[in-house]
Each structure stands twice: as structure tokens, then as C-alpha cells.
Amino acid sequence: AYVTDWDNRTILSGGLRDPNGIPDDGDEINVNIFERGVRQYHSGAELDFRWRVQNWLTLQGYVSGGSWVYRGSSSFTVYNDDTNQIIEEGEGQNRSGIKISTAPQFTSGLGVNARIWQGFTVDGNINYQANHYRFTDTRTTENPGRLQPYSLTDLGATYEFDLGSNELVFRANVFNVFDEIRIQQMDRFGFINTNGRTYNASVKYKF
Numbered sequence: 160a161y162v163t164d165w166d167n168r169t170i171l172s173g174g175l176r177d178p179n180g181i182p183d184d185g186d187e188i189n190v191n192i193f194e195r196g197v198r199q200y201h202s203g204a205e206l207d208f209r210w211r212v213q214n215w216l217t218l219q220g221y222v223s224g225g226s227w228v229y230r231g232s233s234s235f236t237v238y239n240d241d242t243n244q245i246i247e248e249g250e251g252q253n254r255s256g257i258k259i260s261t262a263p264q265f266t267s268g269l270g271v272n273a274r275i276w277q278g279f280t281v282d283g284n285i286n287y288q289a290n291h292y293r294f295t296d297t298r299t300t301e302n303p304g305r306l307q308p309y310s311l312t313d314l315g316a317t318y319e320f321d322l323g324s325n326e327l328v329f330r331a332n333v334f335n336v337f338d339e340i341r342i343q344q345m346d347r348f349g350f351i352n353t354n355g356r357t358y359n360a361s362v363k364y365k366f
Contacts, residue, residue, distance in 0.1 A: 160204040161225075168197040174347040176237070176246065189240035194297050196233045199259060202226055215274040222267040224290075229254035235297035249298065258302055260345065263291035283314045294345040309341040311353065326365040333358055 176190045203225020210218045233254060237247040258264070270284035289308035314336055319328040334357045344351040 161202065163201040165197075165199045165201075168194075168199065170194040170197055172347075173240070190246060191238045191240050192297060193236045193238070194233055195235070196231075197254075198230045198233070200228055200230050201259075203264070217272045218270070219272075220267070220269040224265045227259040227264055229257045229259065231255060233297070252297060253300060256302070257295055257299055258292040260292040260295045260303075263288040265290040278320050279316070279318045281314070281316045283312065285310055285312045288343070291344075294347060296347060306342050306345060309339060309343075309353070311339055312336045322364075324366075328363040328365065329361075330363070331358075331360045 170193075172192045172194075174190055174192065175187045177187050203223065205221070205223040207221045208219065212218055231254070232251045234250045234252065235248065236245060238244065239246055266286065266288050268284060268286040270282065272280060272282040274280045287308065287310040289305075291306045291308075293303040293306060295303060311334075313332065313334050315330065315332040317328065317330050319326055335354060336356065338356040339353060340355055341353050342350045343353045
């Protein structure tokens with residue numbers, strides 16, 4: 160379990176500001192955003208396990224859940240990055256209870272590794288993410304809702320054999336087996352999706 164309380168933080172971030180709200184019309188400006196007096200409170204618990212069921216079979220997994228929120232009030236100033244002119248500022252923004260949006264606040268996973276025969280193993284894992292809140296900035300005073308939870312599955316296989324006193328290892332992976340395209344992150348620039356199904360293979364010579 161953990162409890163972390165960061166108080167009176169100063170945070171610098173950057174981004175684009177569109178003065179008239181019309182996208183792609185060429186009038187966007189780069190801005191710097193200074194937040195002052197920010198308080199972030201994190202609490203939660205984590206558990207990992209590894210279980211050797213049989214000599215040939217191992218299970219492993221984890222679960223992590225928490226509550227990450229802002230507390231109290233903070234202030235902000237937005238500057239034009241080119242001219243250093245103040246574009247906007249605010250004092251005493253009440254952000255108590257607003258969820259921190261940088262990462263999912265609940266994650267869990269389960270994996271298996273099985274030795275099929277001497278030198279050949281297969282493995283797989285599934286990872287689940289939830290309670291990931293939509294992007295918030297210095298002006299956010301109400302929770303904006305959550306991103307849709309999702310899970311991703313990976314599979315792999317390894318074959319190794321001896322070459323005299325050395326070893327040759329073949330490895331193949333399929334990531335995101337079911338080709339799930341989900342929103343995994345959101346920032347001031349928009350959404351970031353998961354990668355689709357990808358493949359990987361390698362050969363390693365141990366000497």
C-alpha cells in the first residue's frame with residue numbers, strides 16, 4: 160500500500176492555443192503554462208504474485224488500484240512562447256477531487272509460461288487498464304469522465320537448443336493478438352491510440 164502527498168508544486172507544461180477555436184486555420188500559437196501551488200494526493204495498493212504450478216507451468220500476475228486526485232486550489236499563468244506575453248491567468252482555482260489524468264488508476268494482468276517439451280516454451284499474458292480519466296488542465300474544475308477500459312493480449316514462443324557448448328535461441332512474439340485499437344492516453348493535443356497487432360522475431364546466439 161502507498162500514500163503520497165505532493166504539495167505546493169510548480170509545474171511547467173506546454174502546448175498549442177487556438178485563439179478563435181477554428182482548427183487548422185494557421186493561427187495557433189505555442190504557449191507555456193506555469194501552475195503554482197498544486198497539490199496531488201495518491202493512495203492505493205499493489206499486489207504481485209508468481210506461482211509455479213508444476214515444473215513445466217508457471218503463472219504470474221499483478222493488480223494495482225488507487226485514487227489519485229488534486230486537493231485544494233492552485234493558480235496558473237499562460238504565456239505566449241514567442242513573445243512571453245501573458246495570455247491568461249487564474250488565481251484560486253478549486254481543483255479538490257479532480258482526478259489526475261496521467262495514467263490508469265486500476266491495472267491488472269495475468270501471465271502463463273509453459274514448457275511444452277525440452278527447449279520449447281510458450282507464454283502469454285493479458286493486461287487490463289481502467290479508471291483512466293480524460294485529460295484535465297489548470298482550468299478544469301469538474302471531472303471530465305473516463306476513457307473506455309480495455310485489455311490487450313500478447314503471445315510468445317521460445318525454442319533453444321545446444322550447439323556444442325553454446326546455445327541458439329529463437330524467439331517469436333505476437334503483440335495485441337486481437338488487434339484492439341483503443342484510446343490509451345489523452346493530452347492537450349488529442350488522443351493516443353494503442354498499436355494494432357504487431358509481430359516480432361529474433362535469433363540469439365549465446366557463447
